[in-house]
Amino acid sequence: MKKKVAFYWCASCGGCEEAVVDLAEFLLDALEQIEIVFWPVAMDFKIEDVEQLTDGEIFASFINGAVLLSDQEEVVRLLRRKSQVVVAFGSCSHQGGVPGLINTHDRQDVFDYYYHNGPTVQRNGNEMPTPTGAKAFHVALPEYYGKARPLNQVIEVDYYIPGCAPPPNVVKDALLQLLSDSPPPRGTVLAGAHSLCSECPLNETKPPEGFKIKQFVRPSQVTHIDPDTCLLMQGLPCLGPVTRSGCNALCIKGHMPCTGCFGPLDGVRDFGAAALSFLASLIDSNDEAEIQRIIDEGLPDPLGTFYMYSFPGSLLNEVLQKGRQKARAWREREETVEAQTTENQ
Amino acid sequence: MDTFEPKIVGLFCNWCTYLAADLAGISRMKYSHNLRIVRVMCSGRIHPEFVLWAFRNGADGVLIGGCHPGDCHYIEGNYKNLRRFLLLRKLLEQVGIDPRRVRLEWISASEADKLKQVVNDFAETLRELGPFGTELPEEPVLDIHPKEEAVS
Ligand code: SF4
Numbered sequence: 238m239k240k241k242v243a244f245y246w247c248a249s250c251g252g253c254e255e256a257v258v259d260l261a262e263f264l265l266d267a268l269e270q271i272e273i274v275f276w277p278v279a280m281d282f283k284i285e286d287v288e289q290l291t292d293g294e295i296f297a298s299f300i301n302g303a304v305l306l307s308d309q310e311e312v313v314r315l316l317r318r319k320s321q322v323v324v325a326f327g328s329c330s331h332q333g334g335v336p337g338l339i340n341t342h343d344r345q346d347v348f349d350y351y352y353h354n355g356p357t358v359q360r361n362g363n364e365m366p367t368p369t370g371a372k373a374f375h376v377a378l379p380e381y382y383g384k385a386r387p388l389n390q391v392i393e394v395d396y397y398i399p400g401c402a403p404p405p406n407v408v409k410d411a412l413l414q415l416l417s418d419s420p421p422p423r424g425t426v427l428a429g430a431h432s433l434c435s436e437c438p439l440n441e442t443k444p445p446e447g448f449k450i451k452q453f454v455r456p457s458q459v460t461h462i463d464p465d466t467c468l469l470m471q472g473l474p475c476l477g478p479v480t481r482s483g484c485n486a487l488c489i490k491g492h493m494p495c496t497g498c499f500g501p502l503d504g505v506r507d508f509g510a511a512a513l514s515f516l517a518s519l520i521d522s523n524d525e526a527e528i529q530r531i532i533d534e535g536l537p538d539p540l541g542t543f544y545m546y547s548f549p550g551s552l553l554n555e556v557l558q559k560g561r562q563k564a565r566a567w568r569e570r571e572e573t574v575e576a577q578t579t580e581n582q
Numbered sequence: 583m584d585t586f587e588p589k590i591v592g593l594f595c596n597w598c599t600y601l602a603a604d605l606a607g608i609s610r611m612k613y614s615h616n617l618r619i620v621r622v623m624c625s626g627r628i629h630p631e632f633v634l635w636a637f638r639n640g641a642d643g644v645l646i647g648g649c650h651p652g653d654c655h656y657i658e659g660n661y662k663n664l665r666r667f668l669l670l671r672k673l674l675e676q677v678g679i680d681p682r683r684v685r686l687e688w689i690s691a692s693e694a695d696k697l698k699q700v701v702n703d704f705a706e707t708l709r710e711l712g713p714f715g716t717e718l719p720e721e722p723v724l725d726i727h728p729k730e731e732a733v734s
Pocket residue numbers: 433434437438439440441443466467468469470475476477478486489495
């Protein structure tokens with residue numbers, strides 16, 4: 238019997254759907270073994286079709302995108318019930334991804350930007366998308382949570398396929414591993430085990446140790462990138478040393494530094510901290526003022542540089558959440574104490 | 583009303599700042615009780631993640647202590663630490679954390695007095711700042727567009 242699989246997208250750009258299509262002939266071969274039962278972007282199945290399946294009837298659900306809206310949460314919970322295996326597909330599902338940077342903004346600000354202030358927004362007077370307005374068109378608006386979550390903060394996840402988007406070779410390998418008789422242990426990130434440098438063709442141009450960086454440059458600031466020398470040595474902040482391998486150094490081959498879409502290596506809790514740590518250590522100065530200048534000029538946006546794909550799932554985000562809780566608890570305590578003092582007077 | 587007493591995590595290098603703390607103890611110096619010390623071999627051992635874990639687990643401020651420039655037991659561990667510290671502080675500031683919650687000081691083995699002053703001063707700064715997170719904007723309440731059922 239063919240194994241049933243489902244594909245679903247949450248807050249994503251669509252690149253991960255493209256990644257499935259990019260499997261090309263392999264997908265056709267795979268269809269000998271699998272049967273697609275749900276794939277909103279490409280096939281006409283409805284939620285009701287999934288609801289009618291028995292629990293665990295789907296072999297594997299591949300879910301991409303971060304969870305940002307209430308309907309996404311509902312569907313992924315449903316897919317979890319119906320599936321033996323849930324695979325977080327792509328950076329957003331794996332760690333929060335690019336849409337996860339929304340978490341650093343205020344929910345109302347985001348809303349205002351998209352419906353009022355954005356440079357490309359054109360509105361008729363004060364017309365706003367409202368649930369009532371939507372009703373007139375027979376559609377329901379899901380709730381916008383304002384915070385993007387990686388899939389494993391919403392449901393239990395069995396495997397991860399990293400990448401923004403996962404390149405075909407990685408998806409193919411992952412599918413073969415999952416369909417094999419001895420699938421990898423649950424929790425595995427289905428890509429390389431070493432850092433990207435280990436499979437980068439420029440790695441041998443890098444001295445084993447001891448090189449330093451005097452000035453960081455962004456790709457847009459340089460007119461010439463030497464294609465035969467490690468990009469890091471040219472001052473481009475390449476995150477290859479702390480990024481999981483598997484993509485065969487795709488970006489490097491396109492003369493762009495790695496921005497870390499494959500996420501951290503096993504055992505690293507916070508990708509951004511690891512990236513920040515190694516990059517800062519390479520700065521070629523011992524003087525505080527000079528180091529600060531090199532940082533301010535070359536790395537003006539540490540959050541965007543180091544947490545581009547991983548903010549919602551990061552330790553840094555957890556720190557901020559804990560901080561808010563702590564501050565709230567303290568404020569409440571102070572208010573009670575204040576109320577009691579007034580009462581006693 | 584009870585006042586806020588901050589928790590300070592000190593990440594001190596084994597050869598200098600930790601010894602200064604030891605000396606302060608032996609000399610029975612009195613200083614702010616807010617400090618909890620973690621000893622590391624060298625300030626160069628301090629990964630930015632250590633600082634995040636400290637805040638994650640309840641610290642209100644993190645004090646990093648290493649050997650004076652040029653004095654690191656492992657030649658340049660303190661310089662590496664300085665570079666990471668400056669970049670980490672920039673990141674923390676970017677996400678809304680008050681940069682005064684992290685502090686880096688070079689304190690040699692004989693500078694028990696400096697340690698005392700630094701800790702007292704840091705504790706005072708943190709008392710003014712309040713509990714970790716006070717400076718962060720409050721999480722907005724979900725009130726836009728409650729979910730509506732589809733009308734058939
Ligand atoms: S730092 Fe970047 S360019 Fe250099 S070897 Fe590693 S992946 Fe390749």
